[in-house]
Amino acid sequence: xxxxxxxxxxxxxxxxxxxxxxxxxxxxxxxxxxxxxxxxxxxxxxxxxxxxxxxxxxxxxxxxxxxxxxxxxxxxxxxxxxxxxxxxxxxxxxxxxxxxxxxxxxxxxxxxxxxxxxxxxxxxxxxxxxxxxxxxxxxxxxxxxxxxxxxxxxxxxxxxxxxxxxxxxxxxxxxxxxxxxxxxxxxxxxxxxxxxxxxxxxxxxxxxxxxxxxxxxxxxxxxxxxxxxxxxxxxxxx
Amino acid sequence: xxxxxxxxxxxxxxxxxxxxxxxxxxxxxxxxxxxxxxxxxxxxxxxxxxxxxxxxxxxxxxxxxxxxxxxxxxxxxxxxxxxxxxxxxxx
Numbered sequence: 001x002x003x004x005x006x007x008x009x010x011x012x013x014x015x016x017x018x019x020x021x022x023x024x025x026x027x028x029x030x031x032x033x034x035x036x037x038x039x040x041x042x043x044x045x046x047x048x049x050x051x052x053x054x055x056x057x058x059x060x061x062x063x064x065x066x067x068x069x070x071x072x073x074x075x076x077x078x079x080x081x082x083x084x085x086x087x088x089x090x091x092x093x094x095x096x097x098x099x100x101x102x103x104x105x106x107x108x109x110x111x112x113x114x115x116x117x118x119x120x121x122x123x124x125x126x127x128x129x130x131x132x133x134x135x136x137x138x139x140x141x142x143x144x145x146x147x148x149x150x151x152x153x154x155x156x157x158x159x160x161x162x163x164x165x166x167x168x169x170x171x172x173x174x175x176x177x178x179x180x181x182x183x184x185x186x187x188x189x190x191x192x193x194x195x196x197x198x199x200x201x202x203x204x205x206x207x208x209x210x211x212x213x214x215x216x217x218x219x220x221x222x223x224x225x226x227x228x229x230x231x232x233x234x235x236x237x238x
Numbered sequence: 239x240x241x242x243x244x245x246x247x248x249x250x251x252x253x254x255x256x257x258x259x260x261x262x263x264x265x266x267x268x269x270x271x272x273x274x275x276x277x278x279x280x281x282x283x284x285x286x287x288x289x290x291x292x293x294x295x296x297x298x299x300x301x302x303x304x305x306x307x308x309x310x311x312x313x314x315x316x317x318x319x320x321x322x323x324x325x326x327x328x329x
Binding site for chain 2: 065068071120121122124125127167168169170
C-alpha cells in the first residue's frame with residue numbers, strides 16, 4: 001500500500017518489537033504510512049510516523065489505551081494486523097498446564113478478538129478497513145505436540161471467517177495469512193528436527209521469507225481487494 | 239452532559255449512511271430488533287459513535303456494550319429511552 005503523503009494509511013500492528021511484526025512496521029513505514037505498534041518490550045525504532053506502545057496485549061485495558069490514542073491522533077484506522085502470538089513448547093496434550101493453555105489463548109485468541117472489535121468500530125466510520133490475522137501452517141499440518149498452538153490458530157481462523165461475513169457491508173474485509181516457518185525468535189524456539197519434518201510436507205521445503213508475508217498482505221489490503229474476504233492464504237505451498 | 243443529545247447526534251450521523259428509512263430522533267425509536275431500521279453492523283457503528291462522543295465530552299472511555307448490558311433482562315438497546323437510562327448508570 002504505497003501512498004503519497006496526502007493519503008497516508010494508518011496501520012496498527014501487534015507484536016512489533018521483533019520478527020515479522022518488526023519487519024512489517026519498517027515495510028509499511030517505508031511505503032509512506034503511519035504505523036502504530038505494540039509489544040511488551042520497548043522498541044528501538046525511531047521514526048516520526050511510528051508510535052510504539054509498550055503494552056501487554058493480553059490485557060484489555062492496555063488494548064483500549066492504544067485505540068484511545070489512535071482515535072485522538074488519526075480518527076481512523078485503515079489496516080489492523082494481528083501478529084502478536086506465542087508458540088508454547090511442543091508438549092503432548094496430556095501434559096499441558098492450565099496456565100499454559102490460558103496464556104496461549106489470551107494472546108493468540110482473546111487479544112486479536114479485542115483488537116478486531118475496537119478496529120471494526122473505528123473502521124465503520126470510513127466504511128473501509130482491512131483486517132489481517134496472522135495464523136500458521138500448523139493449522140493444516142496438525143503436528144503432534146502442537147495441539148495448543150494449533151488449536152489457538154484454528155480458533156483465530158474460524159473467528160476471522162465469521163467476522164468477514166458480519167463486516168463486509170461496511171467495506172471491511174478480514175483475512176488470514178498463514179506463513180510457512182520464517183526465521184524468527186518464535187520459530188527458533190521450535191525443535192529444529194520437528195520443523196524440518198513439517199517443512200518437508202510443503203511444496204516449498206525451505207524456510208519462508210519476510211517478503212512472502214508482506215506480499216500476501218499487500219494483496220489483501222489493496223483497495224481493489226474489496227471482495228477478497230474470509231480467506232486463508234497459506235504461504236510456502238502448504 | 240446531556241446523554242439524550244449525544245444519542246440524537248449519533249442518530250444524525252448514522253442516518254447519513256442509511257439509504258431509505260432513517261432513524262427517528264425520539265425516545266421511542268427502536269434501536270435493535272425486527273422493528274429497528276438498523277442492522278447489526280449499523281448498531282455497532284451507532285454504539286461506537288456514542289462511545290466516542292462521550293469520550294470527547296468527558297475524557298473517559300465508557301464501554302456501552304459491556305457484560306452487564308448483555309445480561310440485563312430488558313436490553314438497553316431496545317429503545318433510545320432504555321439506552322439513555324442505561325448510559326446514565328455508567329457515568
